[in-house]
Amino acid sequence: MGERDREREEFLRVARLAKDATATLAPLPRAAKDAALHAIADGLTAAAPEIVKANAGDVARAREAGVAEHMIDRLSLSAERIAAIAEAVRKVAALPDPVGETVRGSVLPNGLELRQIRVPLGVVGIIYEGRPNVTVDAAALCLKSGNAVLLRGSSSAIDSNTMLVRVMQDALAGTAVPQEAVQLVPGTSRDSAKHLMRARGLVDVLIPRGGASLINSVVEESTVPVIETGVGNCAVYVDAWADLDMAVDIAVNAKTQRPSVCNAAETLLVHAGIAEAFLPRVLDALRAKGVTVHGDERVLACARQHGHDGVVPATEDDWYAEYLSLDIAARVVDSLDEAVAHIRTYGSGHTEAIVTSSQREARRFVAAVDSAAVMVNASTRFTDGEEFGFGAEIGISTQKLHARGPMGLPELTSTKYVVTGEGHLKGQTPPAS
Amino acid sequence: MGERDREREEFLRVARLAKDATATLAPLPRAAKDAALHAIADGLTAAAPEIVKANAGDVARAREAGVAEHMIDRLSLSAERIAAIAEAVRKVAALPDPVGETVRGSVLPNGLELRQIRVPLGVVGIIYEGRPNVTVDAAALCLKSGNAVLLRGSSSAIDSNTMLVRVMQDALAGTAVPQEAVQLVPGTSRDSAKHLMRARGLVDVLIPRGGASLINSVVEESTVPVIETGVGNCAVYVDAWADLDMAVDIAVNAKTQRPSVCNAAETLLVHAGIAEAFLPRVLDALRAKGVTVHGDERVLACARQHGHDGVVPATEDDWYAEYLSLDIAARVVDSLDEAVAHIRTYGSGHTEAIVTSSQREARRFVAAVDSAAVMVNASTRFTDGEEFGFGAEIGISTQKLHARGPMGLPELTSTKYVVTGEGHLKGQTPPAS
Numbered sequence: 001m002g003e004r005d006r007e008r009e010e011f012l013r014v015a016r017l018a019k020d021a022t023a024t025l026a027p028l029p030r031a032a033k034d035a036a037l038h039a040i041a042d043g044l045t046a047a048a049p050e051i052v053k054a055n056a057g058d059v060a061r062a063r064e065a066g067v068a069e070h071m072i073d074r075l076s077l078s079a080e081r082i083a084a085i086a087e088a089v090r091k092v093a094a095l096p097d098p099v100g101e102t103v104r105g106s107v108l109p110n111g112l113e114l115r116q117i118r119v120p121l122g123v124v125g126i127i128y129e130g131r132p133n134v135t136v137d138a139a140a141l142c143l144k145s146g147n148a149v150l151l152r153g154s155s156s157a158i159d160s161n162t163m164l165v166r167v168m169q170d171a172l173a174g175t176a177v178p179q180e181a182v183q184l185v186p187g188t189s190r191d192s193a194k195h196l197m198r199a200r201g202l203v204d205v206l207i208p209r210g211g212a213s214l215i216n217s218v219v220e221e222s223t224v225p226v227i228e229t230g231v232g233n234c235a236v237y238v239d240a241w242a243d244l245d246m247a248v249d250i251a252v253n254a255k256t257q258r259p260s261v262c263n264a265a266e267t268l269l270v271h272a273g274i275a276e277a278f279l280p281r282v283l284d285a286l287r288a289k290g291v292t293v294h295g296d297e298r299v300l301a302c303a304r305q306h307g308h309d310g311v312v313p314a315t316e317d318d319w320y321a322e323y324l325s326l327d328i329a330a331r332v333v334d335s336l337d338e339a340v341a342h343i344r345t346y347g348s349g350h351t352e353a354i355v356t357s358s359q360r361e362a363r364r365f366v367a368a369v370d371s372a373a374v375m376v377n378a379s380t381r382f383t384d385g386e387e388f389g390f391g392a393e394i395g396i397s398t399q400k401l402h403a404r405g406p407m408g409l410p411e412l413t414s415t416k417y418v419v420t421g422e423g424h425l426k427g428q429t430p431p432a433s
Numbered sequence: 434m435g436e437r438d439r440e441r442e443e444f445l446r447v448a449r450l451a452k453d454a455t456a457t458l459a460p461l462p463r464a465a466k467d468a469a470l471h472a473i474a475d476g477l478t479a480a481a482p483e484i485v486k487a488n489a490g491d492v493a494r495a496r497e498a499g500v501a502e503h504m505i506d507r508l509s510l511s512a513e514r515i516a517a518i519a520e521a522v523r524k525v526a527a528l529p530d531p532v533g534e535t536v537r538g539s540v541l542p543n544g545l546e547l548r549q550i551r552v553p554l555g556v557v558g559i560i561y562e563g564r565p566n567v568t569v570d571a572a573a574l575c576l577k578s579g580n581a582v583l584l585r586g587s588s589s590a591i592d593s594n595t596m597l598v599r600v601m602q603d604a605l606a607g608t609a610v611p612q613e614a615v616q617l618v619p620g621t622s623r624d625s626a627k628h629l630m631r632a633r634g635l636v637d638v639l640i641p642r643g644g645a646s647l648i649n650s651v652v653e654e655s656t657v658p659v660i661e662t663g664v665g666n667c668a669v670y671v672d673a674w675a676d677l678d679m680a681v682d683i684a685v686n687a688k689t690q691r692p693s694v695c696n697a698a699e700t701l702l703v704h705a706g707i708a709e710a711f712l713p714r715v716l717d718a719l720r721a722k723g724v725t726v727h728g729d730e731r732v733l734a735c736a737r738q739h740g741h742d743g744v745v746p747a748t749e750d751d752w753y754a755e756y757l758s759l760d761i762a763a764r765v766v767d768s769l770d771e772a773v774a775h776i777r778t779y780g781s782g783h784t785e786a787i788v789t790s791s792q793r794e795a796r797r798f799v800a801a802v803d804s805a806a807v808m809v810n811a812s813t814r815f816t817d818g819e820e821f822g823f824g825a826e827i828g829i830s831t832q833k834l835h836a837r838g839p840m841g842l843p844e845l846t847s848t849k850y851v852v853t854g855e856g857h858l859k860g861q862t863p864p865a866s
Contacts, residue, residue, distance in 0.1 A: 022803075023777070026803070027800040108820065108821070108822060112811060112815060114821055114822075116838075119803070121833050121834070122803070122833065200652065204833050204834070205833070205834055219633065220656055223653055225832065225834045226658075227834075243856070245856075246855075246856035249856060249858055250856065250858065253858040253860075257858070257859045257860055258859075344456070362853075366851050367459075367460040368456070368460060370459070370552070370555070370849075372849065373849070373852060374849060374850070374852070375853075375854070376852070376853040377854045377855055377856055377857070378545060378852055378853070378854030378856070378857040379857060379858050379859050381858075381859035381860075382545060382857065382859060383850070383852075387541065388541070388547060388850070389539065389541060389542075389547075400554050400555060400637050400638070400847035401554070401637070401638055401658045401660075401835045401847070402834045404847050404848050404849065405549075405848075405849075405850045406850075414834070415837050415838075416804070416805065416806070416807060416837065416838075417807070417816070417821070417837075417838045417839075418799050418806075418807050419807070419808045419809070419815055419816075420795075420809040420810065421809065421811030422810055423678075423682060423683065424810070424811040425682055425683065425686040425812050425814075426686055426812045426815060427686075
């Protein structure tokens with residue numbers, strides 16, 4: 001048996017352990033799951049020195065490989081960061097349990113009682129990049145919602161992730177949650193991710209968290225159902241009836257409050273009717289924050305006319321770009337419909353905002369834009385599980401099936417119909433009670 | 434350009450037309466969609482002679498090819514059947530519109546108004562087998578829920594389907610619903626189905642309706658998200674505390690009331706504690722209905738003891754079988770846990786039933802069985818959109834993502850978050866109203 005086959009065998013062994021664990025985990029009451037999460041938080045705190053030591057190995061390797069300092073920062077764990085991770089686990093324990101919630105229920109005409117109740121999905125696979133905190137966050141959310149989890153992090157964090165999973169498994173030993181419910185996918189080769197993607201029947205859903213290329217490769221290769229997350233080419237549309245002060249503030253906040261995240265704005269669309277009044281002001285404000293504007297012909301012309309030199313010509317690629325940096329593409333449109341058409345063509349379906357005082361235009365924009373979230377007179381930055389009051393989020397879905405937008409605990413569940421009768425037979429008069 | 438490339442180009446042209454149509458269709462109010470459905474129903478009734486004529490071609494080809502008579506019956510359309518299909522379209526028009534429903538809503542602590550509303554999925558692809566009535570049923574459900582539909586039926590029904598789609602498109606000409614919202618996938622080769630499966634970005638979801646091999650091939654090859662439907666290896670478990678009269682009736686009803694459908698029972702599990710009392714009675718009742726029982730050692734022994742000769746030995750394959758015929762696999766189990774373990778190993782996750790008088794055992798079974806529907810003291814045959822009060826159904830999902838169990842109109846929608854503020858900026862004090 002070659003190395004590849006061994007890795008596959010080992011993956012299947014681990015995945016089956018996770019699947020078997022769901023039989024014990026799924027029906028557990030909330031108290032048992034919360035106790036297990038507190039045990040994990042305690043375990044992480046107690047093992048902080050070992051975790052920091054394991055992490056130091058990853059960090060040293062990254063330094064040797066010449067990885068950029070901001071990436072090393074993402075990778076690094078300190079006692080303080082581990083305390084924050086443990087605290088986040090306790091916060092998940094404090095959230096309501098979605099499992100068992102009755103989603104709908106009725107008594108059918110024949111007397112059958114119908115209830116649709118939330119149940120765990122089963123085994124959730126997470127494929128993610130650098131940050132080792134995701135290892136614990138994702139595990140906590142999955143356990144709370146009654147799911148086993150298969151974690152496949154990046155090879156750059158392998159020592160940290162191995163230690164974090166070991167600590168979590170050890171902590172579960174004294175609880176009602178089976179240790180096998182949290183598993184690291186063995187190996188860090190491309191093949192090891194493939195095993196996870198092809199494990200239909202063992203894994204119920206795969207959630208890739210990372211950049212567009214990771215997500216595309218998972219979508220392309222996976223036979224396990226996938227929930228796409230996180231790619232955000234978000235637009236702010238400033239309507240002809242916009243309050244211009246508000247529009248400047250929202251454009252600047254959406255672009256610059258935290259440029260590296262998926263709900264930051266990447267495109268600014270400006271109605272021609274207010275372009276002359278609005279563009280000079282927003283260009284000033286963006287320049288003051290160090291933003292490079294990639295403008296179309298009309299934005300460039302306006303910038304030249306007002307002596308702005310911070311605007312560069314936009315190419316077709318700029319309309320598609322998820323910069324995640326202090327860059328924004330800007331374009332003048334002749335109508336709301338043209339703004340919507342631009343978003344349909346180039347957007348990623350994450351979040352779009354309109355700034356307008358017109359109720360009619362707000363309604364039209366909300367109806368026509370086909371994105372996970374549509375903001376009216378608010379920054380795109382509000383699309384977030386915490387902001388929406390979900391308490392925590394496993395990612396932001398940009399697809400339409402199962403979950404769309406920020407995903408909290410209910411999005412980590414499926415449902416089951418429970419039908420109760422007294423000997424009901426199809427095609428026959430129901431029994432008298 | 435070869436034939437294959439031409440077919441692909443033609444598919445992409447048609448799929449883009451469908452996608453473009455969603456921009457007009459998605460925001461339409463209920464009245465406009467209902468009027469379009471009534472126009473389709475009228476059009477089908479008026480064109481009944483042409484439809485019957487086109488169908489006659491398919492039927493003649495099937496006869497020539499020596500297709501079995503019951504398959505030809507499924508394929509055949511008469512004026513009467515067309516009237517029933519038109520009536521079903523009017524019934525869909527009478528159902529409530531799921532689009533626009535607020536699924537959740539709240540005012541966030543910062544004053545932002547959050548609403549999660551139902552929106553159409555976009556473009557729905559349906560891959561199905563023989564029955565031409567599915568062409569119209571599926572189109573009606575998709576249009577009612579604001580979706581465009583790409584229909585890919587079987588080559589055996591190509592003349593019927595072509596005519597039905599033409600009649601529907603002609604009927605839409607005078608309505609607010611774009612004609613392009615209903616499309617037949619061009620070609621009937623295996624490639625034409627593949628184009629549909631690989632049309633990620635143009636098609637939002639694919640629903641295969643048919644046998645296990647069709648569904649597996651779609652799951653394996655599709656990059657478009659798939660909702661699996663319809664494979665049902667359903668079990669009836671007769672508990673030690675069962676009312677034996679009720680248990681006999683439910684077993685017989687679940688197996689024989691309509692053996693060819695996915696919610697018919699294929700497996701009978703009997704608790705050892707009542708096997709001696711129950712088995713002879715149920716074997717009698719099943720034999721009276723012409724059912725062949727495939728029994729394990731203990732069922733066989735009991736049958737021999739009571740002089741039954743209708744029981745044949747079960748093989749491992751029998752536990753997996755979706756017979757869809759007058760056959761049932763039967764096994765004696767020592768406990769409810771063993772019944773659950775059997776279902777976990779061999780079941781398809783569709784519907785399982787328990788017959789018991791014990792509240793405790795009913796609760797345990799409901800909690801432990803991981804299927805789309807769990808029946809307590811009722812026939813498995815009740816898992817059905819009509820029975821559940823959904824008015825119509827596009828299929829029965831046996832997967833856990835997005836929809837599980839019978840899928841009505843709400844299951845053909847996604848959601849969108851609409852967030853309304855007054856200039857809200859992230860990380861800053863909310864504006865005073």
